[in-house]
Each structure stands twice: as structure tokens, then as C-alpha cells.
Amino acid sequence: MKMEFSSSICERMEQMMRALPPLASLPAFEATARLGSVSAAAEELGRTHGAISKQIRSLSDDLGGNLFEKQGTGLRLTRRGDRLRRELTPMLDALDSTAQSLRYEVDDHHIHLAASATLALRWLTRRIPRFYARCPGVEISVRMTGPERLPDNEIDLVLSYDRLRGDMDHPERRVIGDTAYGVVCAPHYPVSIEGGQARMATKLTQPNAQQAWEAWEEISGWAITAGRELEHPHHFLALEAAAAGLGLGLAEKRIVADDLAAERLIAPLGFVTVKGGLQAAVMERARKRRTVAALLEWLEEEAHDNA
Numbered sequence: 001m002k003m004e005f006s007s008s009i010c011e012r013m014e015q016m017m018r019a020l021p022p023l024a025s026l027p028a029f030e031a032t033a034r035l036g037s038v039s040a041a042a043e044e045l046g047r048t049h050g051a052i053s054k055q056i057r058s059l060s061d062d063l064g065g066n067l068f069e070k071q072g073t074g075l076r077l078t079r080r081g082d083r084l085r086r087e088l089t090p091m092l093d094a095l096d097s098t099a100q101s102l103r104y105e106v107d108d109h110h111i112h113l114a115a116s117a118t119l120a121l122r123w124l125t126r127r128i129p130r131f132y133a134r135c136p137g138v139e140i141s142v143r144m145t146g147p148e149r150l151p152d153n154e155i156d157l158v159l160s161y162d163r164l165r166g167d168m169d170h171p172e173r174r175v176i177g178d179t180a181y182g183v184v185c186a187p188h189y190p191v192s193i194e195g196g197q198a199r200m201a202t203k204l205t206q207p208n209a210q211q212a213w214e215a216w217e218e219i220s221g222w223a224i225t226a227g228r229e230l231e232h233p234h235h236f237l238a239l240e241a242a243a244a245g246l247g248l249g250l251a252e253k254r255i256v257a258d259d260l261a262a263e264r265l266i267a268p269l270g271f272v273t274v275k276g277g278l279q280a281a282v283m284e285r286a287r288k289r290r291t292v293a294a295l296l297e298w299l300e301e302e303a304h305d306n307a
Contacts, residue, residue, distance in 0.1 A: 112155045196221055
């Protein structure tokens with residue numbers, strides 16, 4: 001059967017066709033532009049120097065002119081090459097992010113979990129073998145959280161206990177268990193307690209901790225007065241300083257449970273419970289994965305058993 005198309009339909013079809021450059025050449029160009037060397041690009045991409053050079057020539061020919069020029073023993077982008085790089089790098093980054101998300105949506109063997117260094121070192125890591133015994137073949141990769149939020153496409157879960165600074169800011173937030181907060185110090189450290197006030201020489205803090213101290217005083221009813229504040233770069237260092245008798249620190253009970261049991265630390269003012277304080281944020285790529293659901297269930301059991 002003979003098919004005929006009107007000229008207007010043919011024109012629209014031509015307009016819809018993309019005049020893309022040779023796509024296989026784009027990673028070679030981007031790596032060379034980013035690294036400033038064909039050899040470095042070849043090493044990163046696992047190709048030969050000649051293969052990378054050939055792909056760049058093919059791309060240059062397709063786009064009608066040189067994209068690089070010699071600069072000493074290396075290369076630098078031409079004006080046209082820099083224009084292409086500025087458009088291409090964000091596209092490849094976005095494609096990489098999407099590809100990783102799609103792969104991890106169906107990956108039931110690897111779980112990327114983010115947590116603070118203190119929570120990971122003092123509570124989570126030592127318990128992970130129990131999860132492995134329940135779910136053989138699954139591997140948990142723990143990443144440390146910090147002042148800058150990790151990209152959602154790089155992790156599956158974020159586990160956090162720091163409710164004195166507020167709830168987790170994430171649409172898919174799940175309560176794992178309650179938390180309890182108190183001030184801790186070495187057994188011999190002098191603390192003067194009178195009425196609802198506690199006085200000591202040194203308060204041990206870490207960056208951005210002032211809000212947590214103020215929140216604890218509000219919910220506990222205690223007023224803390226210290227002669228000075230000594231800031232440490234990490235919470236676990238402040239807690240080690242407290243155990244060494246250098247001052248008074250603020251801690252969640254699970255984090256210092258071993259120290260309390262060994263009498264390295266005491267809680268002279270007790271602990272105050274915050275309902276639902278231990279929380280997990282579940283990233284979109286992880287919400288339908290069977291092993292992630294199993295991990296959340298296990299975390300809830302651990303949180304209950306060690307409350």
C-alpha cells in the first residue's frame with residue numbers, strides 16, 4: 001500500500017528530528033575539558049589515547065571547528081569548546097544522577113545509610129552485624145553527615161537522633177524510637193546543684209550546639225550556668241572530654257550508654273525523654289526496596305531494645 005504525506009507533515013517531522021552530535025564522543029570531550037589532558041581523560045574512561053583523540057576529532061568535525069587548542073604541553077578550550085562544556089557538563093551530571101537512582105531503585109543488596117559520626121561510632125556500627133545475620137548478602141555503607149546535606153541521589157536513608165534542634169526536614173520521615181537527653185560528666189567532676197540550677201566551671205560544646213543546650217534547658221526545667229564554654233569540632237570529642245573530667249557535655253542516652261554502665265560518665269541531672277526522637281528519612285529511590293524496609297524494621301527493634 002502506497003502511503004503519501006503532505007508537505008506540511010514532512011516539514012514537521014523534519015523539525016522534530018534532533019540533529020545531535022556523535023553521542024559516543026561527548027564523554028571523551030567532557031573528560032578532556034575537565035582534566036585538561038587527553039591522557040588523563042583516557043585513563044579515567046579506560047580508553048586509549050588514540051581513541052579519545054579520534055572521538056574529539058569526530059566531534060569537532062561534526063560541530064564545524066576546533067574545540068581545543070594547544071597550550072604548552074597541554075590543551076585548553078576554545079571559545080566554542082567552552083560553550084559546549086558549559087552546556088554538556090550539567091547534562092552528564094544530571095544523566096549520571098538519574099542513572100544511579102534507577103539502578104538503586106532495584107538494588108536489594110546495597111544500602112547507603114547516612115548518620116552523624118557520633119551516632120555511627122557509638123551506636124550504629126557495632127550493631128550492624130546483627131542485621132547482616134538477619135539479611136545475609138546485604139551490605140550497608142555508612143556515610144557521615146555534616147553541615148552540608150548529602151544529595152538525595154547518593155543515599156537511601158538518613159538516621160538522626162538530634163531532635164533538640166528540631167524534626168528532620170524531609171517529606172518521607174519515619175519514627176524509629178524515642179530519645180532521651182541529659183548532661184553528663186565524669187563521676188568526680190564538681191557540679192553545684194541548687195534548686196533548679198546547675199553550676200560548673202566548663203560546658204563542653206560542638207559547632208551549632210547552642211540551640212540544643214537551650215532546648216534541653218527548656219524541656220528539662222534546669223538552668224545551666226558555666227564559667228566558660230570549650231568547643232570541640234565533633235560531638236564525640238566533647239563526650240570524650242567529659243569522660244576525662246574536663247567539663248559537662250550534653251548527650252543522648254544511647255550514645256553514652258556504655259560510658260554510663262562503665263561509670264566513666266554520670267548524668268547528675270537525669271535524662272529527659274523526647275517521643276519519636278530517633279528518626280529516619282527515606283529517599284525516594286529506596287521507598288519500595290524490600291531490604292530497606294527490613295532495615296527500618298530492624299532499626300525499630302534495636303531502638304526499642306536499647307532505649
